[in-house]
Amino acid sequence: MLLEDFSEPRLIQVIKNICPEGPGIIIGIGDDAAVLALEPGSRIVATSDMLVEGIHFDRNFISAYQLGWKSLAVNLSDVAAMGGTPRFALVSLGLTENTELHFVEDFYYGFKRIGEQFTTYLCGGDTVKSPSGIIVSVTVLGSIEAGKILTRSGARPGDLVAVTGVLGSSAAGLALFQKGILGRFSPEVEEELKKAHLEPLPRVREGQILLARDIATAANDISDGLAVEVREIAAASEVGAIIYGNKIPISKATVTVARFLGEDPLQWALGGGEDYELVFTFPPEKMGVLKELKIPVTIIGEIKEKEFGVFVDIDGKMCNLEGYGYDHFKKKNQ
Amino acid sequence: MLLEDFSEPRLIQVIKNICPEGPGIIIGIGDDAAVLALEPGSRIVATSDMLVEGIHFDRNFISAYQLGWKSLAVNLSDVAAMGGTPRFALVSLGLTENTELHFVEDFYYGFKRIGEQFTTYLCGGDTVKSPSGIIVSVTVLGSIEAGKILTRSGARPGDLVAVTGVLGSSAAGLALFQKGILGRFSPEVEEELKKAHLEPLPRVREGQILLARDIATAANDISDGLAVEVREIAAASEVGAIIYGNKIPISKATVTVARFLGEDPLQWALGGGEDYELVFTFPPEKMGVLKELKIPVTIIGEIKEKEFGVFVDIDGKMCNLEGYGYDHFKKKNQ
Incomplete structure (x- = not known):
């Protein structure tokens, strides 16, 4: 069997079966x-x-x-x-x-x-x-x-789903290069999107605050696109989720470039990847604390029971999140 | 300037200049x-x-x-x-x-x-x-x-130089493959040399014992050949050294294959590399403790003052160790 026929989660499972976790590994392969x-x-x-x-x-x-x-x-x-x-x-x-x-x-x-x-x-x-x-x-x-770690597996039904920053900018920046359309937009637009793609700023302080203030129940960084990351949290936490497409934060620059190319910026936000923002879940009663923190956060959805499944609501149409994002055999942290 | 024109120690120096050591780095780039x-x-x-x-x-x-x-x-x-x-x-x-x-x-x-x-x-x-x-x-x-670490920099004039195991076996194993001469020697000879090259056993326990019993003053693993590793210890410790060629331990299997190919097994031991044995220095008064430990160790030389230089004595001829071993831009631990 060749790797090109092989899905990424199955490859990780193969490795986990051969190399089970040893002593001292609190969280191993898979987060x-x-x-x-x-x-x-x-x-x-x-x-x-x-x-x-x-x-x-x-x-x-x-x-x-x-x-x-x-x-x-x-x-x-x-x-x-x-x-x-x-x-x-x-x-x-x-x-x-x-x-x-x-x-x-x-x-x-x-x-x-x-x-x-x-x-x-x-x-x-x-x-x-x-x-x-x-x-x-x-x-x-x-x-x-010790004992205080953000993982993918703590989301519970009723939790809200939020993201830091804006999504899709990295995909828009990549499109500028790949489609050869640099120079067609304002310097501000191009600079913002190029930076998002080439010099992303990871949300280290935001992750530390979400942990220290005991806000988030689960978190993931958005490296493979929002759809993949939400599915990973849902799978690890054994829950379902609904994301509201019209609430996903997308910058004007991204919308401008998408429109020019006849692309849907929401698809970039869901499947483009490499945004290096955080997606996290938190109980509604933490909303007050979260607002005080002055972190750039947008609430985009809700955690549901597992039976509900994992969906994104696009203009009232429920779309299964299975269809989005990377699934070649590229995987972070196995 | 292209990297092919560039020596390995200079490349490491370039990196060290750009990225000096930060807080919490006890030993950084270079060991x-x-x-x-x-x-x-x-x-x-x-x-x-x-x-x-x-x-x-x-x-x-x-x-x-x-x-x-x-x-x-x-x-x-x-x-x-x-x-x-x-x-x-x-x-x-x-x-x-x-x-x-x-x-x-x-x-x-x-x-x-x-x-x-x-x-x-x-x-x-x-x-x-x-x-x-x-x-x-x-x-x-x-x-x-903390505070108890084997490095390259502790060798002092008067210390003895020793190695674990035998050297040159990995180079002999590689020669079996590269010269297409597999099957010409006894299965024991070939098995020993192939294993040395493909499945080396690192000297983890030996390193721990040398440290715990406070024997070694400096140590290196032999990845790039004995000559390179001794030079590294001498440079880091600011000392000279003399290695006695006729004391370097080489297995019969290695000698057999070298003779067959008209090669000098001593050159493999000095410059072949990938033996993954340890070379270390220790004060003569620790000899007694070292002998009790039942580690496979051979004394092969002596640490001298820096002015002496770094030499190997081959049949009474003093050869500068500069001439041996890898020096393309491949480097462990920068």
């Missing part, structure tokens, strides 16, 4: 990040992501600086989804023989710049030759208080 | 593994290695099981060199669309098998598509007591 116990009372959050040229990035569109930034950002985002504090990073770089030294320098400048904003410092890694194409593999280690 | 402080009194050892098809392995020679084994072994070996206890592993795998599911399963079986021997459990990672060739990136996390 945004692993939570590990090395000492009693102390917990480590660890997450790892790989970016491969030609699959995850195109060097015509992303600079070395942005690649360094983004490769750390996607890992910080996984730590953010658990409410952890990122601390250290390891980078393994595969470089071709004709890679410019300047490329490597710019990569680490971008990496350092976003690391400084999130207390995350390079501590090691590996640099190797690659026969074709650049390969980046980043591991981030962080800390989290 | 076998990083040592990190998340909590006072508790230390994490972290190391990361990347293996790329066509550069580090040839699927005609190594099975998926062995690749899983070896990719964990090389990381365990870095933890061993610091005397740490490996605990958890993250694996990022890049797989082509036509990778067989069986390949992935066998990889994780090999990974699990060696992990079980060294209390190391898979806790997460990433699985992504690769456009051409298999990519493996492994991060190992371990624990170590």
